[in-house]
Amino acid sequence: MSTHAHAAEPLVADDWSGGTFPYHIGHRKLGMWLFIVSDALTFSALLIGYSYVRVSSDAWPAPFAFYPSIIFSTVMTLCLLASSFTMVMAVSASARRDRRRARRWIGATMLGGLTFLALHIYEWLHLINDYGLKPFSLPAEWLARWPQASPLFGATFFAITGLHMFHVLTGVIYLGYIALRIRRKTHEDVEISGLYWHFVDLVWMFVFPMIYLLSVDFHPPGH
Protein backbone atom coordinates (compact mmCIF):
# COMPACT_ATOMS: atom_id res chain seq x y z
CA MET A 1 0.00 0.00 0.00
CA SER A 2 2.77 2.35 0.89
CA THR A 3 4.29 1.83 -2.54
CA HIS A 4 0.98 2.82 -4.10
CA ALA A 5 0.83 5.98 -2.04
CA HIS A 6 4.37 6.74 -3.07
CA ALA A 7 3.55 6.31 -6.75
CA ALA A 8 0.57 8.63 -6.45
CA GLU A 9 2.68 11.44 -4.99
CA PRO A 10 5.54 11.98 -7.45
CA LEU A 11 6.28 15.45 -6.09
CA VAL A 12 7.60 14.16 -2.75
CA ALA A 13 11.27 13.56 -3.44
CA ASP A 14 12.87 11.01 -1.14
CA ASP A 15 16.14 12.94 -1.35
CA TRP A 16 14.62 15.59 0.85
CA SER A 17 13.04 13.36 3.50
CA GLY A 18 16.23 13.18 5.54
CA GLY A 19 19.06 10.72 6.07
CA THR A 20 20.86 11.49 2.79
CA PHE A 21 22.84 14.31 1.22
CA PRO A 22 20.23 15.98 -0.97
CA TYR A 23 22.85 17.82 -3.03
CA HIS A 24 25.23 14.87 -2.93
CA ILE A 25 27.86 17.06 -1.25
CA GLY A 26 28.75 17.54 2.40
CA HIS A 27 27.34 20.38 4.45
CA ARG A 28 30.67 22.22 4.64
CA LYS A 29 31.07 22.26 0.89
CA LEU A 30 27.50 23.51 0.56
CA GLY A 31 28.37 26.22 3.07
CA MET A 32 31.33 27.31 0.94
CA TRP A 33 29.10 27.40 -2.15
CA LEU A 34 26.57 29.61 -0.35
CA PHE A 35 29.39 31.89 0.83
CA ILE A 36 30.68 32.10 -2.74
CA VAL A 37 27.23 33.11 -4.02
CA SER A 38 26.92 35.86 -1.42
CA ASP A 39 30.46 37.05 -2.08
CA ALA A 40 29.75 37.07 -5.81
CA LEU A 41 26.85 39.41 -5.07
CA THR A 42 29.18 41.71 -3.11
CA PHE A 43 31.51 41.96 -6.09
CA SER A 44 28.60 42.39 -8.53
CA ALA A 45 27.28 45.25 -6.41
CA LEU A 46 30.72 46.89 -6.43
CA LEU A 47 31.19 46.44 -10.18
CA ILE A 48 27.68 47.73 -10.91
CA GLY A 49 28.29 50.66 -8.56
CA TYR A 50 31.44 51.42 -10.56
CA SER A 51 29.47 51.19 -13.82
CA TYR A 52 26.82 53.50 -12.36
CA VAL A 53 29.40 56.14 -11.45
CA ARG A 54 31.03 55.77 -14.86
CA VAL A 55 27.85 56.15 -16.97
CA SER A 56 26.67 59.12 -14.90
CA SER A 57 29.98 60.97 -15.25
CA ASP A 58 30.77 63.41 -18.04
CA ALA A 59 34.19 61.91 -18.60
CA TRP A 60 36.21 59.07 -17.19
CA PRO A 61 39.99 58.92 -17.15
CA ALA A 62 41.60 56.20 -19.30
CA PRO A 63 45.06 56.13 -17.73
CA PHE A 64 46.30 52.63 -18.61
CA ALA A 65 48.66 52.69 -21.58
CA PHE A 66 48.78 49.39 -23.50
CA TYR A 67 52.44 49.12 -22.67
CA PRO A 68 53.39 48.81 -19.81
CA SER A 69 50.10 48.96 -17.77
CA ILE A 70 47.89 46.53 -19.70
CA ILE A 71 50.72 44.08 -20.36
CA PHE A 72 51.54 44.23 -16.64
CA SER A 73 47.97 43.43 -15.57
CA THR A 74 47.77 40.72 -18.25
CA VAL A 75 50.76 39.04 -16.60
CA MET A 76 48.89 39.29 -13.28
CA THR A 77 45.88 37.61 -14.92
CA LEU A 78 48.09 34.81 -16.25
CA CYS A 79 49.48 34.28 -12.72
CA LEU A 80 45.97 33.82 -11.35
CA LEU A 81 44.90 31.51 -14.20
CA ALA A 82 48.01 29.37 -13.76
CA SER A 83 47.44 29.18 -10.00
CA SER A 84 43.85 28.10 -10.63
CA PHE A 85 45.17 25.26 -12.79
CA THR A 86 47.68 24.15 -10.14
CA MET A 87 44.84 24.18 -7.60
CA VAL A 88 42.82 21.81 -9.80
CA MET A 89 45.87 19.54 -9.93
CA ALA A 90 46.12 19.70 -6.11
CA VAL A 91 42.47 18.63 -5.75
CA SER A 92 43.05 15.90 -8.33
CA ALA A 93 46.10 14.60 -6.40
CA SER A 94 44.16 14.74 -3.16
CA ALA A 95 41.33 12.72 -4.73
CA ARG A 96 43.92 9.99 -5.44
CA ARG A 97 44.98 10.26 -1.75
CA ASP A 98 48.41 11.45 -2.90
CA ARG A 99 48.92 14.01 -0.13
CA ARG A 100 52.56 14.80 -0.86
CA ARG A 101 51.75 15.84 -4.39
CA ALA A 102 48.66 17.70 -3.24
CA ARG A 103 50.81 19.71 -0.84
CA ARG A 104 53.29 20.52 -3.61
CA TRP A 105 50.56 21.66 -5.99
CA ILE A 106 49.03 23.81 -3.22
CA GLY A 107 52.48 25.32 -2.70
CA ALA A 108 52.61 26.18 -6.42
CA THR A 109 49.16 27.75 -6.12
CA MET A 110 50.29 29.90 -3.19
CA LEU A 111 53.32 30.96 -5.20
CA GLY A 112 51.03 32.10 -8.04
CA GLY A 113 48.85 34.00 -5.56
CA LEU A 114 51.86 35.66 -3.91
CA THR A 115 53.28 36.70 -7.31
CA PHE A 116 49.91 38.23 -8.14
CA LEU A 117 49.88 40.09 -4.82
CA ALA A 118 53.44 41.38 -5.26
CA LEU A 119 52.75 42.64 -8.81
CA HIS A 120 49.46 44.20 -7.71
CA ILE A 121 51.04 46.03 -4.74
CA TYR A 122 53.82 47.28 -7.05
CA GLU A 123 51.17 48.65 -9.39
CA TRP A 124 49.27 50.35 -6.55
CA LEU A 125 52.43 52.01 -5.27
CA HIS A 126 53.25 53.14 -8.82
CA LEU A 127 49.82 54.78 -9.16
CA ILE A 128 49.95 56.33 -5.68
CA ASN A 129 53.57 57.55 -5.62
CA ASP A 130 54.43 58.26 -9.26
CA TYR A 131 51.04 59.67 -10.36
CA GLY A 132 49.59 60.85 -7.04
CA LEU A 133 46.25 59.08 -7.49
CA LYS A 134 43.99 59.42 -4.43
CA PRO A 135 40.62 57.83 -3.66
CA PHE A 136 38.64 61.07 -4.05
CA SER A 137 40.78 63.22 -6.34
CA LEU A 138 42.61 62.82 -9.63
CA PRO A 139 46.22 63.83 -10.31
CA ALA A 140 46.47 67.30 -11.89
CA GLU A 141 48.15 65.77 -14.95
CA TRP A 142 45.13 63.51 -15.56
CA LEU A 143 42.66 66.38 -15.02
CA ALA A 144 44.49 68.35 -17.71
CA ARG A 145 44.14 65.46 -20.16
CA TRP A 146 40.53 64.54 -19.29
CA PRO A 147 38.77 67.74 -18.23
CA GLN A 148 35.62 67.22 -16.10
CA ALA A 149 36.65 63.63 -15.42
CA SER A 150 35.03 62.14 -12.35
CA PRO A 151 37.20 62.31 -9.22
CA LEU A 152 35.79 58.94 -8.17
CA PHE A 153 38.12 56.95 -10.43
CA GLY A 154 40.48 56.31 -7.51
CA ALA A 155 37.63 55.33 -5.18
CA THR A 156 36.26 52.68 -7.56
CA PHE A 157 39.73 51.43 -8.52
CA PHE A 158 41.06 51.09 -4.99
CA ALA A 159 37.82 49.67 -3.57
CA ILE A 160 37.34 46.94 -6.15
CA THR A 161 40.95 45.87 -6.67
CA GLY A 162 41.62 46.31 -2.93
CA LEU A 163 38.78 43.99 -1.93
CA HIS A 164 39.97 41.48 -4.51
CA MET A 165 43.54 41.74 -3.22
CA PHE A 166 42.22 41.09 0.30
CA HIS A 167 40.50 37.96 -1.02
CA VAL A 168 43.74 36.75 -2.63
CA LEU A 169 45.64 37.36 0.63
CA THR A 170 42.98 35.47 2.62
CA GLY A 171 43.13 32.66 0.07
CA VAL A 172 46.91 32.36 0.36
CA ILE A 173 46.67 32.17 4.17
CA TYR A 174 43.82 29.62 3.94
CA LEU A 175 45.77 27.46 1.46
CA GLY A 176 48.88 27.70 3.65
CA TYR A 177 46.89 26.39 6.60
CA ILE A 178 45.49 23.50 4.53
CA ALA A 179 48.96 22.64 3.15
CA LEU A 180 50.57 22.68 6.60
CA ARG A 181 48.01 20.35 8.13
CA ILE A 182 47.29 18.28 5.01
CA ARG A 183 47.88 14.97 6.82
CA ARG A 184 44.95 15.68 9.13
CA LYS A 185 42.73 17.10 6.39
CA THR A 186 40.26 15.13 4.31
CA HIS A 187 39.84 15.37 0.56
CA GLU A 188 36.77 17.52 1.14
CA ASP A 189 38.84 20.16 2.98
CA VAL A 190 41.22 20.46 0.02
CA GLU A 191 38.28 20.62 -2.38
CA ILE A 192 36.59 23.42 -0.38
CA SER A 193 39.78 25.51 -0.31
CA GLY A 194 40.02 24.92 -4.08
CA LEU A 195 36.48 26.24 -4.55
CA TYR A 196 37.43 29.45 -2.74
CA TRP A 197 40.59 29.88 -4.79
CA HIS A 198 38.78 29.36 -8.11
CA PHE A 199 36.21 31.93 -7.04
CA VAL A 200 38.95 34.51 -6.45
CA ASP A 201 40.19 33.74 -9.98
CA LEU A 202 36.65 34.01 -11.36
CA VAL A 203 36.15 37.47 -9.84
CA TRP A 204 39.36 38.70 -11.45
CA MET A 205 38.00 37.54 -14.83
CA PHE A 206 35.44 40.35 -14.46
CA VAL A 207 37.60 42.93 -12.67
CA PHE A 208 40.40 42.80 -15.26
CA PRO A 209 38.27 43.69 -18.33
CA MET A 210 35.95 46.10 -16.52
CA ILE A 211 38.64 48.13 -14.71
CA TYR A 212 41.69 47.80 -16.95
CA LEU A 213 40.67 46.95 -20.51
CA LEU A 214 37.87 49.55 -20.56
CA SER A 215 40.29 52.30 -19.49
CA VAL A 216 43.02 51.84 -22.08
CA ASP A 217 44.89 55.03 -22.96
CA PHE A 218 44.91 55.01 -26.77
CA HIS A 219 47.19 58.04 -27.08
CA PRO A 220 49.67 58.04 -24.21
CA PRO A 221 51.58 61.35 -23.95
CA GLY A 222 55.04 59.87 -24.49
CA HIS A 223 54.20 58.49 -27.98
Add this chain to the structure above:
Amino acid sequence: MSTRFGSLGNLMKKQDLILNAVCLLFATGFVVMALSNVRWAGNFFSIDSLFFTLVSLLLAGIFMVIPLLWAHENGVLKNLFAAEGDDVPAEPVPVHFAGTTKLFLAILGLLLVLTVVEVLLAYIQVPLVLMLTILVGLSLIKAALILAYFMHLRYERMSLVYTLIPMLVICICLLFIFFPDGFRQLGLRVYR
Protein backbone atom coordinates in the same frame (compact mmCIF):
# COMPACT_ATOMS: atom_id res chain seq x y z
CA MET B 1 -8.18 0.85 -2.51
CA SER B 2 -6.47 0.73 -5.86
CA THR B 3 -9.49 2.27 -7.64
CA ARG B 4 -9.38 5.15 -5.19
CA PHE B 5 -5.75 5.83 -6.01
CA GLY B 6 -6.56 5.39 -9.67
CA SER B 7 -9.20 8.12 -9.57
CA LEU B 8 -6.78 10.31 -7.60
CA GLY B 9 -4.24 9.81 -10.37
CA ASN B 10 -6.86 10.81 -12.95
CA LEU B 11 -7.69 13.92 -10.96
CA MET B 12 -4.01 14.86 -10.75
CA LYS B 13 -3.66 14.38 -14.49
CA LYS B 14 -6.56 16.75 -15.06
CA GLN B 15 -5.10 19.25 -12.63
CA ASP B 16 -1.75 19.04 -14.42
CA LEU B 17 -3.46 19.63 -17.74
CA ILE B 18 -5.31 22.73 -16.52
CA LEU B 19 -2.25 24.12 -14.76
CA ASN B 20 -0.06 23.62 -17.82
CA ALA B 21 -2.66 25.18 -20.10
CA VAL B 22 -2.98 28.26 -17.87
CA CYS B 23 0.80 28.62 -17.62
CA LEU B 24 1.28 28.26 -21.37
CA LEU B 25 -1.47 30.84 -21.93
CA PHE B 26 0.27 33.35 -19.66
CA ALA B 27 3.68 32.64 -21.19
CA THR B 28 2.30 33.15 -24.71
CA GLY B 29 0.60 36.35 -23.56
CA PHE B 30 3.88 37.78 -22.26
CA VAL B 31 5.73 36.80 -25.44
CA VAL B 32 3.00 38.54 -27.46
CA MET B 33 3.43 41.62 -25.25
CA ALA B 34 7.18 41.63 -25.87
CA LEU B 35 6.71 41.20 -29.64
CA SER B 36 4.03 43.92 -29.82
CA ASN B 37 6.45 46.21 -28.00
CA VAL B 38 9.07 45.54 -30.69
CA ARG B 39 6.47 46.37 -33.35
CA TRP B 40 4.88 49.50 -31.86
CA ALA B 41 7.34 50.96 -29.37
CA GLY B 42 8.78 53.46 -31.86
CA ASN B 43 12.37 53.66 -30.65
CA PHE B 44 13.08 50.08 -29.56
CA PHE B 45 16.55 50.81 -28.16
CA SER B 46 15.40 53.04 -25.33
CA ILE B 47 15.73 52.18 -21.65
CA ASP B 48 11.94 51.92 -21.17
CA SER B 49 11.43 49.69 -24.18
CA LEU B 50 14.33 47.38 -23.33
CA PHE B 51 13.18 47.15 -19.71
CA PHE B 52 9.62 46.33 -20.79
CA THR B 53 10.88 43.64 -23.18
CA LEU B 54 13.16 42.15 -20.52
CA VAL B 55 10.42 42.01 -17.89
CA SER B 56 7.91 40.49 -20.35
CA LEU B 57 10.36 37.81 -21.45
CA LEU B 58 11.37 37.10 -17.83
CA LEU B 59 7.72 36.62 -16.84
CA ALA B 60 7.15 34.42 -19.89
CA GLY B 61 10.17 32.35 -18.84
CA ILE B 62 8.89 32.02 -15.28
CA PHE B 63 5.50 30.80 -16.52
CA MET B 64 7.25 28.31 -18.80
CA VAL B 65 9.04 26.71 -15.83
CA ILE B 66 6.02 24.67 -14.69
CA PRO B 67 5.18 23.11 -18.11
CA LEU B 68 8.88 22.40 -18.70
CA LEU B 69 9.27 20.73 -15.29
CA TRP B 70 6.12 18.71 -16.01
CA ALA B 71 7.50 17.68 -19.41
CA HIS B 72 10.83 16.72 -17.81
CA GLU B 73 9.12 14.69 -15.09
CA ASN B 74 7.05 12.77 -17.63
CA GLY B 75 10.03 11.97 -19.78
CA VAL B 76 8.95 14.17 -22.69
CA LEU B 77 11.95 16.44 -22.24
CA LYS B 78 15.41 15.13 -21.44
CA ASN B 79 17.70 17.24 -19.32
CA LEU B 80 20.34 18.42 -21.78
CA PHE B 81 22.73 19.70 -19.14
CA ALA B 82 22.80 16.76 -16.77
CA ALA B 83 26.16 15.03 -16.46
CA GLU B 84 26.57 11.30 -16.83
CA GLY B 85 25.57 9.32 -13.77
CA ASP B 86 23.28 12.04 -12.47
CA ASP B 87 20.85 9.50 -11.03
CA VAL B 88 23.39 7.62 -8.93
CA PRO B 89 21.89 7.06 -5.45
CA ALA B 90 23.47 8.96 -2.58
CA GLU B 91 26.41 7.26 -0.91
CA PRO B 92 27.24 7.68 2.76
CA VAL B 93 30.30 9.83 2.00
CA PRO B 94 29.76 11.97 -1.09
CA VAL B 95 33.32 12.31 -2.39
CA HIS B 96 33.88 12.00 -6.05
CA PHE B 97 36.20 13.61 -8.54
CA ALA B 98 35.98 13.75 -12.30
CA GLY B 99 38.17 15.15 -15.03
CA THR B 100 41.61 14.37 -16.35
CA THR B 101 44.78 16.45 -16.54
CA LYS B 102 44.24 16.67 -20.29
CA LEU B 103 40.78 18.17 -19.81
CA PHE B 104 42.04 20.72 -17.27
CA LEU B 105 44.93 21.69 -19.56
CA ALA B 106 42.44 22.17 -22.40
CA ILE B 107 40.27 24.41 -20.19
CA LEU B 108 43.33 26.39 -19.10
CA GLY B 109 44.33 26.81 -22.76
CA LEU B 110 40.83 28.02 -23.65
CA LEU B 111 40.87 30.53 -20.77
CA LEU B 112 44.28 31.81 -21.89
CA VAL B 113 43.11 32.18 -25.50
CA LEU B 114 40.01 34.12 -24.40
CA THR B 115 42.19 36.39 -22.23
CA VAL B 116 44.55 37.05 -25.13
CA VAL B 117 41.54 37.90 -27.36
CA GLU B 118 40.36 40.40 -24.74
CA VAL B 119 43.77 42.05 -24.53
CA LEU B 120 44.00 42.09 -28.33
CA LEU B 121 40.69 43.99 -28.46
CA ALA B 122 42.25 46.62 -26.20
CA TYR B 123 45.21 46.80 -28.58
CA ILE B 124 43.21 47.35 -31.78
CA GLN B 125 41.11 50.10 -30.14
CA VAL B 126 37.49 48.94 -30.49
CA PRO B 127 34.76 51.56 -29.73
CA LEU B 128 33.79 51.60 -26.05
CA VAL B 129 30.23 50.20 -26.16
CA LEU B 130 31.14 47.39 -28.58
CA MET B 131 34.20 46.68 -26.45
CA LEU B 132 32.07 46.47 -23.28
CA THR B 133 29.63 44.07 -24.94
CA ILE B 134 32.34 41.75 -26.21
CA LEU B 135 34.30 41.86 -22.96
CA VAL B 136 31.28 41.03 -20.80
CA GLY B 137 30.33 38.22 -23.18
CA LEU B 138 33.83 36.71 -23.13
CA SER B 139 34.06 37.11 -19.35
CA LEU B 140 30.77 35.25 -18.92
CA ILE B 141 32.13 32.40 -21.05
CA LYS B 142 35.30 32.31 -18.94
CA ALA B 143 33.28 32.37 -15.71
CA ALA B 144 31.13 29.51 -17.00
CA LEU B 145 34.24 27.46 -17.86
CA ILE B 146 35.76 28.03 -14.41
CA LEU B 147 32.46 27.20 -12.68
CA ALA B 148 31.77 24.10 -14.76
CA TYR B 149 35.19 22.46 -14.81
CA PHE B 150 37.55 24.00 -12.24
CA MET B 151 34.82 24.32 -9.62
CA HIS B 152 33.46 20.93 -10.63
CA LEU B 153 29.88 22.14 -10.98
CA ARG B 154 29.33 20.17 -14.19
CA TYR B 155 29.77 16.93 -12.30
CA GLU B 156 27.60 17.85 -9.32
CA ARG B 157 23.90 17.17 -9.01
CA MET B 158 21.69 19.47 -11.01
CA SER B 159 19.79 20.33 -7.82
CA LEU B 160 22.90 22.17 -6.57
CA VAL B 161 23.19 24.12 -9.81
CA TYR B 162 19.48 25.00 -9.70
CA THR B 163 19.87 26.21 -6.12
CA LEU B 164 22.95 28.38 -6.66
CA ILE B 165 22.98 29.83 -10.17
CA PRO B 166 19.45 31.16 -11.00
CA MET B 167 19.27 33.02 -7.68
CA LEU B 168 22.62 34.66 -8.36
CA VAL B 169 21.69 35.63 -11.92
CA ILE B 170 18.32 37.09 -10.91
CA CYS B 171 19.85 39.12 -8.05
CA ILE B 172 22.52 40.53 -10.38
CA CYS B 173 19.86 41.40 -12.97
CA LEU B 174 17.88 43.20 -10.27
CA LEU B 175 20.93 45.42 -9.67
CA PHE B 176 20.60 46.67 -13.27
CA ILE B 177 17.63 48.75 -12.07
CA PHE B 178 20.17 51.46 -11.14
CA PHE B 179 21.33 52.12 -14.71
CA PRO B 180 18.33 54.20 -15.92
CA ASP B 181 19.03 56.53 -12.98
CA GLY B 182 22.70 56.72 -13.97
CA PHE B 183 21.78 57.90 -17.48
CA ARG B 184 19.21 60.33 -16.03
CA GLN B 185 21.88 61.87 -13.79
CA LEU B 186 24.10 62.44 -16.80
CA GLY B 187 21.25 64.36 -18.48
CA LEU B 188 20.68 66.53 -15.41
CA ARG B 189 24.08 68.26 -15.56
CA VAL B 190 23.74 72.04 -15.98
CA TYR B 191 27.31 72.98 -16.87
CA ARG B 192 27.70 70.78 -19.94
